[in-house]
Amino acid sequence: MNIMSEGYEVAILGATGAVGTRLIQQLEQSTIPVSKIRLLASSRSAGKKLQFKGEDVVVEEAKPESFEGVDIVLASAGGSVSKKLLPEAVKRGAVCVDNTSAFRMEPDVPLVVPEVNEKALYNHHGIIANPNCSTIQMMVALEPIRKAFGLKQIIVSTYQAASGAGQSALNELYSEAQDYLDGKEMSADIFPTKGDKEHYPLAFNLLPQIDVLEDNLYSHEEWKMIHETKKIMLGDMDDPKIKVTATCVRVPVPISHGESIYIEVEDKENASVEAIRKLIDEAPGAVLQDDPEHQVYPQPINATGKRDTYVGRIRPDLENKGAFNMWVVSDNLLKGAAWNTVQIAERLVADDLVEVK
Amino acid sequence: MNIMSEGYEVAILGATGAVGTRLIQQLEQSTIPVSKIRLLASSRSAGKKLQFKGEDVVVEEAKPESFEGVDIVLASAGGSVSKKLLPEAVKRGAVCVDNTSAFRMEPDVPLVVPEVNEKALYNHHGIIANPNCSTIQMMVALEPIRKAFGLKQIIVSTYQAASGAGQSALNELYSEAQDYLDGKEMSADIFPTKGDKEHYPLAFNLLPQIDVLEDNLYSHEEWKMIHETKKIMLGDMDDPKIKVTATCVRVPVPISHGESIYIEVEDKENASVEAIRKLIDEAPGAVLQDDPEHQVYPQPINATGKRDTYVGRIRPDLENKGAFNMWVVSDNLLKGAAWNTVQIAERLVADDLVEVK
Incomplete structure (x- = not known):
């Protein structure tokens, strides 16, 4: 498959928050070819319209099934949401970059600042943690x-x-x-x-x-x-x-x-x-x-x-x-969150560490 | 002379500033018996009325002669003003507590936080420096x-x-x-x-x-x-x-x-x-x-x-x-400036280190 023409299906979990809106922005400006975007949030925000590259996207309620067909998940909806939903996304074949602290200290989860330890990405098991902003x-x-x-x-x-x-x-x-x-x-x-x-x-x-x-x-x-x-x-x-x-x-x-x-x-x-x-x-x-x-x-x-x-x-x-x-x-909100998360996703794509379904 | 009934003549140099107004306040609440107060400032503020213990006091322009008869000077009008006027006050027999950095590093000027080095007051030569707030x-x-x-x-x-x-x-x-x-x-x-x-x-x-x-x-x-x-x-x-x-x-x-x-x-x-x-x-x-x-x-x-x-x-x-x-x-503005300055003056009085004229 030629990923450069097809691109990746990307889901943003927690798309309406302070970091979420910046994840959309940073993804728009990134080198990642996006074939489809899914904006996920709590039921409270479902139905809301946001834009991605000039097109309206309706926010959907995040559920396990939301990750069917998704290649990359960028998550920033709080630790408990990540704990519950990211294993579901991994089960469906997605690679998740998580901006919460839910998985940071698990030994088999890489905790990555690309300028420092990009190589740790090679050992991922579906979830990569984005460190704390500070x-x-x-x-x-x-x-x-x-x-x-x-x-x-x-x-x-x-x-x-x-x-x-x-x-x-x-x-x-x-x-x-x-x-x-x-x-x-x-x-x-x-x-x-x-x-x-x-x-x-x-x-x-x-x-x-x-x-x-x-x-x-x-x-x-x-x-x-x-x-x-x-x-x-x-x-x-x-x-x-x-x-x-x-x-x-x-x-x-x-x-x-x-x-x-x-x-x-x-x-x-x-x-x-x-x-x-x-x-x-x-x-x-x-x-x-x-x-x-x-x-x-x-x-x-x-x-x-x-x-x-x-x-x-x-x-x-x-x-x-x-x-x-x-x-x-x-x-x-950028290097401390949204940009580092998208930057990790960029490196995953560049290093061919995401399988496209 | 019974200083408890007579008290000290006190001048506040820079009486109209953020620290100056608090010097007045802290002196009002201090244990120092004040027989007379002089509020000194630049010519710009001269004529302005401030209060001391409920009485109106007219602000005077600070000049060398302003210190005639003054026992204690509390100064916070900037380093250059202190450099120029405090030696004049000392010449006229006053003891000066200076809140500026003008004299802090002179070896014969005590730099005092009463809780730490009150004893340094015994070596004063007319000027005691109040340290920097931080x-x-x-x-x-x-x-x-x-x-x-x-x-x-x-x-x-x-x-x-x-x-x-x-x-x-x-x-x-x-x-x-x-x-x-x-x-x-x-x-x-x-x-x-x-x-x-x-x-x-x-x-x-x-x-x-x-x-x-x-x-x-x-x-x-x-x-x-x-x-x-x-x-x-x-x-x-x-x-x-x-x-x-x-x-x-x-x-x-x-x-x-x-x-x-x-x-x-x-x-x-x-x-x-x-x-x-x-x-x-x-x-x-x-x-x-x-x-x-x-x-x-x-x-x-x-x-x-x-x-x-x-x-x-x-x-x-x-x-x-x-x-x-x-x-x-x-x-x-208090422990970092006005209160520490007045506290030094209180210790000078208590330790009998101010000569009353």
Whole structure:
């Protein structure tokens, strides 16, 4: 079969959400030849019309049978939906790229940032997991450094955008902000995390909780950054070779996460700011924005809508040789979600890892 | 002379600014007996009426002669004003507590956080410097830990409020936010830093630059956090005993700075989350807000208007024994500026270090 003329049948699961609408966009702009698109969502959204490449597509309720004939599934409808439906899609011969955390830590599920561990795709069993947004951009920035100089330790503090919690959370940030500016009390129903007991305003505030706080005192988001980093860079979620610790904070920014990252490299003799700048400048998916003299550094308002990860403020720790600080920003809905998912699908297609039915 | 009945003549330099108005407030609520108050500002604000303890006070233009008869000066009118006028005040016998960075690094000027190094006040020569806002709250949180377990290294990432750049900057944040919500373009004239070449919006954005970026690639704010910490804790701005590095970021929050702090202690055997929680709970000026089960942790909206420094999210680095993460929030205009300044003046009075004329 000539796939270039026929193309792939692609289903987007969770097509109406903040990530879902961007999955449609990114797929439209991708190199994947699409013969048919299916937009799937909950029964609540079924019947709604969306567009794909200028044509109307009616959203269907996602059911096991929805995946009949589908070659590629791009999923972003929440962990429980993925857990229930993706095995059904695999059973029907589809390859699934899942943007939820449902399967990320299963040993036989590749967790992939194409710039880092594309090769892991060759071991897939029908499901490939897309990492957490805050992990992905850190991987794009640090992988070139790891390859050149090795990494001993990563200490990261995040400045995460509201949209990471979904479209309704983003709307809540805006309505809270307007209430605050009008001198009204802010009401909070979503942040810090939808399923938790207490809710606090995010507008003009900072919330040092993303996802639930666990018994080990870390939030689940922090846990993800630690273990996903190890799985992506080292192939094992508990590999002690690179020490990782994280503090995740939600900030009143709509889109694009910021990260203050401190690293200690193995090759202390050869690592330098100049060398790291050169590595970032040449790295796929990364853009160097590091010109202190002209006040050039990554900012969320400039990164939003872009696929790249922006890196700047690279500085040596003045008292600890081989350690560096840097500031990394990327669109959490694109490289942190929709683009990385579509990019994985592109690599699956390019590497001939999807069987066309 | 019975100072308790007579009291001190106090001048507030820069009385009309964001910190100045809070200096008036904090002085009203302080234990210092005030016999007379002088409110000084630039010629632009002269003639304006403010209140002190319910009485109208006319703002006067600050001149060298303004300090005749003054016992205590509380200054927050900018570095160049302090440089010019405080030596004049000292010449006239006043003791000055300066909230600017003008004298902080002079070896014979004590740089004081009363909870940490009150004793340094005994060596004053007329001027005492109030540290930078972001440094002060870190000192309140870390000093009890340093005393109990020793500190090897501090790695801090800040989330700093707009008001740290003054009242006009705070107004700019609000007007930018309203423009953004109205779908208009945001115009920026102040952030990241008034005197610099480029200006970027702060509303719904993050700016990894506070104060100017220097040749060593650090911002001047980061430089301050490094060297002020050493001077306050160790008595010498270049003491290598505690390694300090910092990344300072401005966030779209009006008041109260957040800080994600990573520390490595010397006594790795005895330091624990429980021990650190107990130390913070008993420390002067610090309040423990660390109950993950009930989602209790420091937030700017709760810290604003309070004198204390709030500490929470205390966690062990799971892979590096003796290292801990924590999250610290305090009102940058109170403990970070006005309250610490008045608190120093209270200690000067209590320790009999001000001569009444």
